[in-house]
Amino acid sequence: xxxxxxxxxxxxxxxxxxxxxxxxxxxxxxxxxxxxxxxxxxxxxxxxxxxxxxxxxxxxxxxxxxxxxxxxxxxxxxxxxxxxxxxxxxxxxxxxxxxxxxxxxxxxxxxxxxxxxxxxxxxxxxxxxxxxxxxxxxxxxxxxxxxxxxxxxxxxxxxxxxxxxxxxxxxxxxxxxxxxxxxxxxxxxxxxxxxxxxxxxxxxxxxxxxxxxxxxxxxxxxxxxxxxxxxxxxxxxxxxxxxxxxxxxxxxxxxxxxxxxxxxxxxxxxxxxxxxxxxxxxxxxxxxxxxxxxxxxxxxxxxxxxxxxxxxxxxxxxxxxxxxxxxxxxxxxxxxxxxxxxxxxxxxxxxxxxxxxxxxxxxxxxxxxxxxxxxxxxxxxx
Amino acid sequence: xxxxxxxxxxxxxxxxxxxxxxxxxxxxxxxxxxxxxxxxxxxxxxxxxxxxxxxxxxxxxxxxxxxxxxxxxxxxxxxxxxxxxxxxxxxxxxxxxxxxxxxxxxxxxxxxxxxxxxxxxxxxxxxxxxxxxxxxxxxxxxxxxxxxxxxxxxxxxxxxxxxxxxxxxxxxxxxxxxxxxxxxxxxxxxxxxxxxxxxxxxxxxxxxxxxxxxxxxxxxxxxxxxxxxxxxxxxxxxxxxxxxxxxxxxxxxxxxxxxxxxxxxxxxxxxxxxxxxxxxxxxxxxxxxxxxxxxxxxxxxxxxxxxxxxx
Ligand SMILES: Nc1ncnc2c1ncn2[C@@H]1O[C@H](COP(=O)(O)OP(=O)(O)OP(=O)(O)O)[C@@H](O)[C@H]1O
Ligand SMILES: [Mg+2]
Numbered sequence: 001x002x003x004x005x006x007x008x009x010x011x012x013x014x015x016x017x018x019x020x021x022x023x024x025x026x027x028x029x030x031x032x033x034x035x036x037x038x039x040x041x042x043x044x045x046x047x048x049x050x051x052x053x054x055x056x057x058x059x060x061x062x063x064x065x066x067x068x069x070x071x072x073x074x075x076x077x078x079x080x081x082x083x084x085x086x087x088x089x090x091x092x093x094x095x096x097x098x099x100x101x102x103x104x105x106x107x108x109x110x111x112x113x114x115x116x117x118x119x120x121x122x123x124x125x126x127x128x129x130x131x132x133x134x135x136x137x138x139x140x141x142x143x144x145x146x147x148x149x150x151x152x153x154x155x156x157x158x159x160x161x162x163x164x165x166x167x168x169x170x171x172x173x174x175x176x177x178x179x180x181x182x183x184x185x186x187x188x189x190x191x192x193x194x195x196x197x198x199x200x201x202x203x204x205x206x207x208x209x210x211x212x213x214x215x216x217x218x219x220x221x222x223x224x225x226x227x228x229x230x231x232x233x234x235x236x237x238x239x240x241x242x243x244x245x246x247x248x249x250x251x252x253x254x255x256x257x258x259x260x261x262x263x264x265x266x267x268x269x270x271x272x273x274x275x276x277x278x279x280x281x282x283x284x285x286x287x288x289x290x291x292x293x294x295x296x297x298x299x300x301x302x303x304x305x306x307x308x309x310x311x312x313x314x315x316x317x318x319x320x321x322x323x324x325x326x327x328x329x330x331x332x333x334x335x336x337x338x339x340x341x342x343x344x345x346x347x348x349x350x351x352x353x354x355x356x357x358x359x360x361x362x363x364x365x366x367x368x369x370x371x372x373x374x375x376x377x378x379x380x381x382x
Numbered sequence: 383x384x385x386x387x388x389x390x391x392x393x394x395x396x397x398x399x400x401x402x403x404x405x406x407x408x409x410x411x412x413x414x415x416x417x418x419x420x421x422x423x424x425x426x427x428x429x430x431x432x433x434x435x436x437x438x439x440x441x442x443x444x445x446x447x448x449x450x451x452x453x454x455x456x457x458x459x460x461x462x463x464x465x466x467x468x469x470x471x472x473x474x475x476x477x478x479x480x481x482x483x484x485x486x487x488x489x490x491x492x493x494x495x496x497x498x499x500x501x502x503x504x505x506x507x508x509x510x511x512x513x514x515x516x517x518x519x520x521x522x523x524x525x526x527x528x529x530x531x532x533x534x535x536x537x538x539x540x541x542x543x544x545x546x547x548x549x550x551x552x553x554x555x556x557x558x559x560x561x562x563x564x565x566x567x568x569x570x571x572x573x574x575x576x577x578x579x580x581x582x583x584x585x586x587x588x589x590x591x592x593x594x595x596x597x598x599x600x601x602x603x604x605x606x607x608x609x610x611x612x613x614x615x616x617x618x619x620x621x622x623x624x625x626x627x628x629x630x631x632x633x634x635x636x637x638x639x640x641x642x643x644x645x646x647x648x649x650x651x652x653x654x655x656x657x658x659x660x661x662x663x664x665x666x667x668x669x670x671x672x673x674x675x676x677x678x679x680x681x682x683x684x685x686x687x688x689x690x691x692x693x
Contacts, residue, residue, distance in 0.1 A: 006484050222487075223485050
């Protein structure tokens with residue numbers, strides 16, 4: 001243990017003395033976050049497209065409700081019919097559909113609202129925002145209905161008063177978080193790409209030490225090969241963790257990107273991915289004979305797989321075959337986990353994703369260990 | 383007790399035998415020279431002693447203990463100065479020495495003390511904070527040595543510590559070797575420079591094609607050669623000299639130029655000095671001195687291995 005710490009200490013000191021390391025480890029992911037904001041972070045947010053189907057005729061309450069939705073900021077309302085509504089939502093031409101069935105106004109008036117459905121395929125949050133505002137609006141009217149308990153005249157009188165401007169509800173902005181979610185997703189896409197590059201950079205130290213002979217010099221001391229590799233992995237994990245924390249900090253506290261999920265939840269997920277990056281980097285180092293070869297392998301492996309897994313472009317634009325291929329890439333599972341978290345899934349329910357990422361880490365490491373073991377005749381071991 | 387004892391040591395790389403059944407012992411307090419041409423197997427042997435290579439056959443004992451069984455003990459007691467510089471260019475001289483010494487478990491004030499001491503010892507006491515990338519070749523070599531001695535090993539192995547450096551640094555290093563020896567260290571020293579080995583080594587082994595073909599003090603080695611003598615002829619300039627014509631002179635076995643001296647090996651029993659001088663005169667070479675000598679270590683090496691130490 002004492003020896004491992006000694007090796008870790010030396011590596012950290014010489015790594016962080018080098019300005020290039022700072023750039024690679026922290027500069028690039030932060031730049032990635034900035035770039036994502038430029039690409040997807042349309043700061044004002046996009047308008048929500050809401051389609052409304054009205055089957056309740058010309059009732060005042062119904063008309064007012066539709067008007068209420070229309071007056072919400074950043075909402076565009078189209079009136080439509082049921083079939084085209086569903087089609088439009090499926091095609092992504094509408095974000096939210098509100099279907100008002102026959103009898104809606106009556107149900108509100110009687111103090112027992114119903115007959116209204118809200119459909120959407122966008123994140124739960126957007127729907128929830130519209131829903132909650134609608135609910136509070138309808139709730140108020142329902143309260144009048146309850147109060148007057150069937151007395152038509154009394155209801156109309158109070159309702160009329162409620163519609164006066166002095167009582168009017170302030171129209172709220174429905175914040176569409178899907179764009180900031182894209183920013184988060186994309187930032188993570190870049191972050192994990194850079195994490196993979198930094199991992200190879202760090203493991204590549206083994207090859208560089210071989211090339212500058214300090215490797216053999218270390219093994220003429222009582223340090224064992226296992227201690228040496230463990231120390232290297234430990235530094236790698238430390239750097240991954242720092243990268244994650246720094247990037248998340250910048251996203252949250254400097255760029256104020258609303259990820260839609262508590263940032264703390266991303267840390268273990270990203271770290272798990274970090275472990276598979278470390279495993280992959282060890283594998284590359286085990287197979288490469290020199291730093292130059294490792295560099296070539298890293299470019300050949302990391303960049304294309306990141307592209308396929310959707311680190312650089314949203315997955316939606318990729319053809320089906322690519323999506324299927326991406327199932328075999330750890331990056332895909334990380335991004336998928338992030339997506340699911342943003343859709344409101346709890347981390348605990350995503351154990352399949354987490355298990356797959358852990359499996360990637362384990363598989364890569366085992367292959368690396370096997371390969372290291374085979375080189376051991378010369379006791380040069382790596 | 384012998385510090386190092388090697389028995390029937392063999393190393394094969396595939397079918398190639400790099401070290402061929404070597405037997406060797408080095409006593410405490412010796413400066414043991416390891417002489418051999420390129421590829422003779424010196425570094426391979428040293429790497430096996432340092433546990434960097436596994437022997438194909440045979441065993442190595444350090445201070446009476448088998449190094450495979452007592453690996454940590456062996457490593458703690460060996461300091462290795464690798465043939466190829468093994469230092470970090472991006473760490474200061476102090477950090478380099480301190481890091482390597484720390485690998486042997488030294489920490490805290492003791493580590494600091496030993497690091498200082500080692501840097502002083504190689505004459506880099508004022509270069510603590512400098513980075514080796516700004517060092518001359520000689521300074522790097524010295525730092526390489528400091529990294530090997532800070533943990534105070536009993537046996538120090540130097541694999542060509544003076545290769546490619548200025549004479550001043552070389553003298554410094556040779557003096558350090560003597561000083562280390564005076565302090566009680568046993569030293570194994572390999573070099574391509576015959577004069578160095580002749581100057582500092584108390585005993586010498588000559589390796590060729592993986593075998594030790596002779597070993598002993600320089601006097602012993604020289605006395606094994608009775609049929610060859612050295613003829614050294616000082617000349618002004620040898621540009622007009624036809625070396626081949628000299629080789630054809632009866633009894634001459636080798637001819638080479640070293641600075642201003644024409645070094646000729648010849649059979650002892652043939653008296654050919656007249657013929658040699660005649661040829662030189664015919665080639666208009668200006669002769670300044672002529673000496674007949676006991677065979678030098680270089681001649682011993684050449685006679686035994688059939689090749690020059692340096693090509
Ligand atoms: N890992 C290896 N695999 C195959 N052959 C090797 C290996 N290491 C050394 N050799 C061969 O073994 C022979 C001995 O090499 P070694 O480095 O011990 O020579 P040396 O006496 O130190 O030479 P030099 O004076 O050039 O340093 C050489 O022919 C070399 O090519
Ligand atoms: Mg050598």
